Amino acid sequence: MNYLLMILLLVFALSFCTSTSSTTPQENDNGFQRPALYILGDSLVDVGNNNYIEFTITKNNFLPYGIDFPRGKTSTGRYSNGRTVVDIIGETFGLEDYIPPYMDPTTVGDVILRGVNYASGGGGILNETGAVLGNRINMDAQLDNFANTRNYIISKFGDHGANEFLAKALFIVVMGSNDFIDNYFIPFLSIPEQKLLTPTMFVDILISRFRLQLTRLHEMGARKIAVANVGPVGCIPLERRINGILNKTEWHTKSDSCITEMNDAVMYFNKKLNSLVMELNSKFVESKFLNVDIYGLFTHVIDNYQSYGFENYKDSCCQTLPSPLRGLLPCNPKGKVCEDRSKYVFWDEAHPTDATYSVFAKKLLERNSKYVYPCSLQQVYYA
Template sequence: MAFTLNRQIIGGIVPALLKVSILVEICFAQDVPAFFVFGDSLADPGNNNYIVSLTKANYIPNGIDFGMPTGRFTNGRTIVDIIGQELGFKDYLPPYLAPTTAGVVILQGVNYASGGGGILNDTGKIFGGRINLDAQIDNFANSRQDIISSIGAPEALTLFGKAFFSVTIGSNDFLDNYLTPVISAVKQKLVTPNVFVGAMISRYRLQLMRLYNLGARKIIVANVGPIGCIPYQRDINLSTGPDCVSFSNQLAQLFNAELKCLITDLSSNLQGSKFVYADAYSIVEDILKNYISYGFENANSACCYLVGRFGGLTPCGPLSKVCSDRSKFGIFPSWGLSQKLSRIIGPNKAREVSLTATPLTAEVAERLGFVNYVVEEGELLKKARETGEGILKNNQDLVLRYKSVINDGLKLDLGHALALEKERAHDYYNGMTKEQFEKMQQFIAGRSSKKPSSKL
């Protein structure tokens, strides 16, 4: 099955994925009337409750922070639940297989995701029932026909054209197919990684094109995360020690490179389409590498565990132990911050925070510069859009150059960083035309005599 992320990791991923949804919405520049979701256990809202399958989550401690088990493979909301709310949907998208998912309910969208599902149809067969992507699209085709019957073809096609379609799938094709212990040994000898990934991409192309042919135009496709870092992979590959399993991650990266090319190709050749490639791998990798700076205490073990060094050998179930602190919002400095923290908030304040082991509230974190803003939950999307729009108003070439010099300079000491800035600025100025240089001088002169402007 797809790996299930506990709240610690989800807490860090959600803001990053929200950036994707925010940028998508800015690009599309209009309200989202409906949201249709396809995927695996990362997005399943309870579809597997209605099929005969070994991959279910409708029992405790799943849903422990949701109020009750719902079939979601997590303690609370899934990532798509949160993104849907931030996009303005008041209710969670209903699972397609729920008996109540009918009538006007489906006009705002449906969730077709299934734990254990994959791109390839033989993925997850060891679990029995699961709904792979081909079948999920079949189910959407049924919903599509119901919507056309309800509101008419012209209005339905307009709805599909404005709706968001999210697809998060692919990790199971590795975890529960190509990398399945013992069972996959023969396949790995006969089928090279390149051939296997090629088969996945070929199938995925047909599936995404089918969605387009059914009316989808705005499609967000997430890549596969660093699967070699999940507790399950760590536990079945103990020879790697505390490190992630490199072969599994290499497979994910191989697939992601091909997927990115596929998304670019589809966007260029399918008229009116807007595909967005969501880089979940980089988001999760950054969190795992810098988990302390995100306020987390553990990045390699399951929050719901029973067997295994990392707690990944058995699914989360009634006999599992659950970490007591699943909603830690304060920042509690631990090892690794002696150097990072001082560079963020200054050495004097870093000593105070570290040596007193002070938990920090969101407001204090904002004041110290850990975060840019602290906003009410319902205002997150609005504030993020304002920030994104402010960036988009500026000269994008200069924005990219400035971002690059900041990131590269942070890897150096101050003296070398200043030299790098001077060198990059010199190269930029030498490449400017006379007209560009005069505009820059006018801009600088205007800033010194007028109130600040956001335009470059």
């Protein structure tokens, strides 16, 4: 992208952001109707879709998952001791209830007009991602599911009304982590793939596929799309434990430090994703794509964990194996749970605690958040 085009795109983006006079809902003659919220993604934002999938090992509709979930509900299928970041964002936006999972049999009829969550633990950009986990709903299948939702909206409002409805809705996409964790960097199993593809080649394939998927989402009516990048997956407890167990190899050192090669590949992906978001904003000028910098935010929290009240940023709160294997496996019903979950950054082998998600949501929803570009989430949601 040449320099002049970048300047023009920046000017347009800023004009779009400043065209919204307020970041709070405005009343109209009929009262404010909050825009719908639609979420596509992986286990970081799955709110129970995998509960309804057979032949998968990535399902957690049991305690201690959900042990701290509000309103007396437990074992919700969320990959957390409580809420996910999209749950908390929805609360902040004033939604009456949490956005339901698409696969729940009760998510039908006018319920979907508030929003739907299509995310699935183990899902990825590539259809082969997560195959080692059994069944899961990858990005292409999630788009198919949204197409079904869209068909209902069209039946309800007609083509023109559906387009207006979807243009007001906010779409949040959190996808890509599993393409590294459960695809390219699987210990041993991914060796043949790594011999065929360099990390940069693999990332280029991801971006090419993601471009098609985000374009399809736009073609189905989405106009406000927040796309999260991938966090420092080389620093999750699972990868730290793997790093400490395996003998030194090309991309492992025998310690509990982060796997830098994974993070390097992710940073390259995030750089390419940032360019893709700019490209889509330039191509679809009537839309607004946001880049949500989860990598920067997660790194900030890990680097400054004590300032947020955390005491442990390396280990999982739920322990299924003794040290030094703690964090190598997901939490299970017999898992030993840390006494104070608010002191841990990670809940299980790969997912943050409710306390961490609360920090994430607060930082992402700041009026001038440096982790959301080019507009704030509120500006786009209430536009």
